[in-house]
Amino acid sequence: MALTPLLGALGRRLAAKLADERILDPELTVQPPSDRTQAIVVGYGRVGKVVCSLLTSHGVDYIAVDHDPIAVARDRRDGHKVFFGDATEPGFLEACGLMQTTGVIITIQSRTAIDAVVERTRAVRPDVLIVSRARDADHARHLYAIGATDAVPETIEASLQLSEAALVGLGVAVGHAIASVHEKRDEFRRTLQQAAHTADQEKSQPSSIAGRPSRRQ
Template sequence: MPWAATAKTALLLAAGGEFAFIVVGLAVAKDIVASDTGAIVLAITALSMAMIPLLDLIGKHIGERFAEPQEPRPALTELPPQEGVEAIIVGCGRVGRLVSEMLTLHDIKHILIESDPAAVTRCRQKGLPVYFGDATNAQFLKRCGIILAKGVVVTINKPSVVEKIITTVRALREKILIVARVRDAEHARILYKLGVSDAVPETIEASLQVTEATLVGLGVPTGPVIASI
């Protein structure tokens, strides 16, 4: 069992429980335990139960302090390529994966950016070129090849984060293609003011619309795009 879980479990089990009130109460009633002794035991039990939240925090602190350092997962430490990337997809959820699939079909070199470590690991296992990082960080975007890329596709479903990403990308590249998934028309208006090229509302076919807008914006002829979608 990990150190954190061991320490927390030990401290939480040290506290008394409701069953003590029943047992001690019966013992006092049957004259097995003196009433004064029973009162002290019940007071200690009640105090220990009141301290459970504090014991939980102490256990967590002890576990984190003495836990053995874990080696970072390779998928989270690998750096993205700085050159040769035509498109950057932010998010490797359902929409992001479909956009990646279509870009691969049309031989457009791309990478995906994801801030969720578990999602990065899952997508890497599926063979996707996904890298762990923060798409609102200008330096990280530069490391991903934003300066030479032709387009950025934002597929995540977090409006405030999407706005930060678009603002950061537009500050780095004034004329780069930016296609974004949006929640509704009002959010689309906000993103257009921030400089998004295409804002695609969330519908059943949202991922296909995002893909179509991206491929056409990257220079793929409309005919082949429609045929593949």
């Protein structure tokens, strides 16, 4: 038991040393290019990598950013165009070319971080395209309300993909199945956008109760 404090201190010292070595990795000090890029992809996990792969296949120029130092260092050594940094920090996206880019694509998982990136991006770029991952329909409505151009709820998208696979498997022509899924996706999008718009209007209107004169004499 006498050794417990000593071991705890040693563990903390080793953890700090490992963290310092990780931060000093030269791959993490590489700065994003200063020239204009068409898109900034926030998050380079499994979802981000798929998005970036599709952007590349369609000739869309982009840079990706991620705040996981181990993953960024590994991916950069493997030749991936990703840079280390926290997109929720004020000024970081500006350093990545936010003021010149055409679109920001948010693929991270944290709801708090997603909200922060959307709000800060919209505050400095009222005109930029913001396409964001959303945790669910409620989160998507919130993202529309704070400025997202398009929000993709994970739960809804999973149900649409499941439906498409089921329709095709059950004999519905592929083209018809895809068309109906696209139609349903558009329907969900319109519903969520309208709900966000209605909520904004309600917030901006003064309370009818507060403005109603009292009947008491």
